[in-house]
Each structure stands twice: as structure tokens, then as C-alpha cells.
Amino acid sequence: MKILVTGGGGYLGSIFCRKMLAKGHKVRVLDALWYGNESLEELSNNADFELVQEDIRNLVTTVSTMKDMDAVVHLASIVGMPASSIDPIASEEVNYLATKNIAELCQLHEIETFVFASTCSIYGSQPNTVITEKSKVSPMDFYATQKYLSEKATHSVNRSPLILRFGTLFGYSPRMRFDLVINLFTAQAIKEGKITVFGGKQNRPFLHVDDAAESIVFGLEKNLTGTYNVISENFTLLQAAEKVSKITGCEIQIKSEVEDERHYNVSADKLSLTGFSASKKLDDGIKEIIDALSDGKINDFKDKKYSNYEILLGKHETDEIIRKRLL
Numbered sequence: 001m002k003i004l005v006t007g008g009g010g011y012l013g014s015i016f017c018r019k020m021l022a023k024g025h026k027v028r029v030l031d032a033l034w035y036g037n038e039s040l041e042e043l044s045n046n047a048d049f050e051l052v053q054e055d056i057r058n059l060v061t062t063v064s065t066m067k068d069m070d071a072v073v074h075l076a077s078i079v080g081m082p083a084s085s086i087d088p089i090a091s092e093e094v095n096y097l098a099t100k101n102i103a104e105l106c107q108l109h110e111i112e113t114f115v116f117a118s119t120c121s122i123y124g125s126q127p128n129t130v131i132t133e134k135s136k137v138s139p140m141d142f143y144a145t146q147k148y149l150s151e152k153a154t155h156s157v158n159r160s161p162l163i164l165r166f167g168t169l170f171g172y173s174p175r176m177r178f179d180l181v182i183n184l185f186t187a188q189a190i191k192e193g194k195i196t197v198f199g200g201k202q203n204r205p206f207l208h209v210d211d212a213a214e215s216i217v218f219g220l221e222k223n224l225t226g227t228y229n230v231i232s233e234n235f236t237l238l239q240a241a242e243k244v245s246k247i248t249g250c251e252i253q254i255k256s257e258v259e260d261e262r263h264y265n266v267s268a269d270k271l272s273l274t275g276f277s278a279s280k281k282l283d284d285g286i287k288e289i290i291d292a293l294s295d296g297k298i299n300d301f302k303d304k305k306y307s308n309y310e311i312l313l314g315k316h317e318t319d320e321i322i323r324k325r326l327l
């Protein structure tokens with residue numbers, strides 16, 4: 001199979017690409033590589049791998065990279081509420097408009113398979129219920145709203161997309177992120193001996209990044225279409241912190257201010273019925289990150305390159321300076 005992966009250099013994409021290459025598929029990545037190219041460097045000599053470094057908003061390149069593809073897995077996005085709030089117009093272009101274009105172009109180019117990475121964040125805060133794909137959506141921020149509107153647009157322009165609503169990802173990846181709660185808690189525990197939890201009672205669905213990649217492989221192999229929640233376990237933020245503390249022995253500090261009010265319990269039963277279930281638990285991811293921090297794969301978890309917000313804020317400020325000079 002020849003597959004185009006947008007955002008293939010990212011936290012999830014860099015694992016997914018490796019899985020597809022290992023299965024003998026041809027992988028073309030379309031990625032602006034905003035967070036660097038380290039995650040894909042070791043793939044550069046693989047004859048089945050091709051990298052096109054470009055923005056998905058560039059329609060000319062996007063159309064040409066789709067030529068001759070059997071499937072498109074669309075992961076490129078300005079991910080997370082903080083990062084997507086830096087430049088709302090750019091976020092709308094990337095997260096919504098480019099997604100709609102790519103889904104529609106698949107139809108035009110007769111590419112049968114289109115996979116879109118969505119998020120359980122679209123459910124917002126619904127504390128007293130178990131959320132299924134039939135539950136109402138209630139996005140609480142700009143990022144989640146863009147993802148939900150992209151799902152709707154994708155459905156309207158593509159005959160049979162596969163939409164995967166992932167829980168909050170965790171675990172080690174060649175493109176590491178420490179702006180994700182489990183990864184951050186673990187690094188804080190190891191490096192500072194203390195985790196700070198804001199609120200703590202909010203329930204969240206979690207998923208190991210490797211299981212997220214595996215669910216896309218599964219979807220492609222089974223020709224799955226439709227919308228699915230993809231999660232392994234639901235925990236409150238305090239329970240998640242306690243798991244980290246149990247393994248590392250760190251202290252937990254609870255602050256009453258709640259920075260992020262999303263609160264929901266998600267069911268992945270619909271996907272389980274197709275034969276897929278996540279294989280990794282929170283403890284697996286925590287242990288992997290501890291290993292990566294202790295064997296020197298990661299030195300400074302506070303390095304800007306591990307945070308989408310920090311990198312994009314810097315990029316935005318530079319773009320603004322250039323724009324003002326040009327005016």
C-alpha cells in the first residue's frame with residue numbers, strides 16, 4: 001500500500017510511519033516539521049520512505065503529494081488548546097480548512113481510504129455519564145471545536161472516512177512531547193521529586209501513543225470506516241498522579257485552581273467490537289519515560305522542542321517581526 005501521512009514527523013505520526021514501513025508499505029510524509037526533523041532522520045535511507053517538507057495549507061504541494069496514493073492518514077494539526085490559541089486564524093486554516101480540503105481531494109483523486117485523527121476533547125465536560133460515539137459533543141475550547149467541525153466537514157465531503165477520537169496520549173516517541181499530562185507528571189516526578197496537580201477530580205481518557213498508532217494500522221487493515229473512540233483507561237488526574245507517585249515515590253501537590261475543566265469518562269466498546277483493544281497501560285508509559293530520562297535519550301524535559309506551545313509561540317513572534325518589517 002502507498003500511504004500519505006500528513007504530520008508524519010509528529011509524536012504519533014513518527015511511530016505510525018515506522019509501523020507501516022515495518023509491514024512493507026510505502027510511506028510518504030507531508031509535514032512542515034515545525035518541531036524539527038529528528039524523529040524522521042533514521043528513516044531517510046529507507047527506500048520505501050519519502051519526506052515532503054511543506055505546509056498542508058500549500059494546496060499545490062498537497063495535491064501533488066496525494067498523487068498515486070492508496071490511503072491518506074491525516075495527522076497534521078496545531079495540536080492542543082494552548083498551541084492553537086496562539087494564532088487562531090492559522091489554526092483555523094490548518095486544523096479546519098486544510099483538513100476539509102484533504103478529505104475532499106481524496107474523493108476527487110479516488111483515494112478510497114481517508115483516516116482523520118480527532119480527539120475525545122470534543123465531548124467537553126460531562127462528568128456523570130459514560131460517553132459513547134452517540135453521546136452529544138460539547139467542545140469547550142477552540143481546538144476541540146475545530147476538530148469537531150473538521151469531523152463534520154470530513155463526513156460531508158468524503159464518502160467513507162475513518163475518524164478516530166483519541167484520548168490523551170502518553171508514552172515515549174521519537175518526537176517526544178512533555179506538554180501531555182502523563183509525560184509531564186513523570187518528568188516532574190523524576191527531575192523535581194514533586195508533581196503539581198491542578199484540581200485533580202477531572203476524569204480523562206488516556207491512550208498509549210503506540211496503541212494510537214496501532215489503531216490506525218488496524219483500521220487500514222480492516223478497511224474500517226465510521227467514527228470510533230480510542231482509549232485504554234479512564235482516570236482522574238489525581239489517580240494518574242498517584243500512579244506516577246507509586247512508581248517514582250514523588251510527592252503530590254494539589255492546587256485548587258482548575259486550569260483545564262474537561263471532565264469525561266469515555267467508552268471504546270464500539271472499537272473493541274471490531275476486534276481492537278489497546279494493549280498498554282498507564283504504568284507502561286510511565287516506566288518508558290523514566291527509562292528515557294535515565295538513559296540520556298532525554299536530557300532537559302523543559303527544552304522548548306518538547307512543547308508545541310513554546311515552539312509555536314516563538315515561531316509566531318518571529319513571523320510577526322518579519323511581517324512588521326515588510327509593511
Ligand SMILES: NC(=O)c1ccc[n+]([C@@H]2O[C@H](COP(=O)([O-])OP(=O)(O)OC[C@H]3O[C@@H](n4cnc5c(N)ncnc54)[C@H](O)[C@@H]3O)[C@@H](O)[C@H]2O)c1
Pocket residue numbers: 006007008009010011012013030031032033034035054055056057074075076077078079080094117118119120165166167168169170175177180308
Ligand atoms: N497527542 C494527543 O494527546 C492527541 C490526542 C487526540 C488527538 N490527537 C491528534 O493526533 C494527531 C497527531 O498529534 P501529535 O500528538 O502527534 O501532534 P504533534 O504536534 O506531535 O504532531 C503534529 C505534526 O504535524 C505537523 N504540522 C502541523 N501543522 C502543519 C502544517 N500546517 N503543515 C504541515 N505539517 C504540519 C507538525 O510539524 C508535527 O510534526 C493530531 O491531529 C492531533 O490533533 C492527538
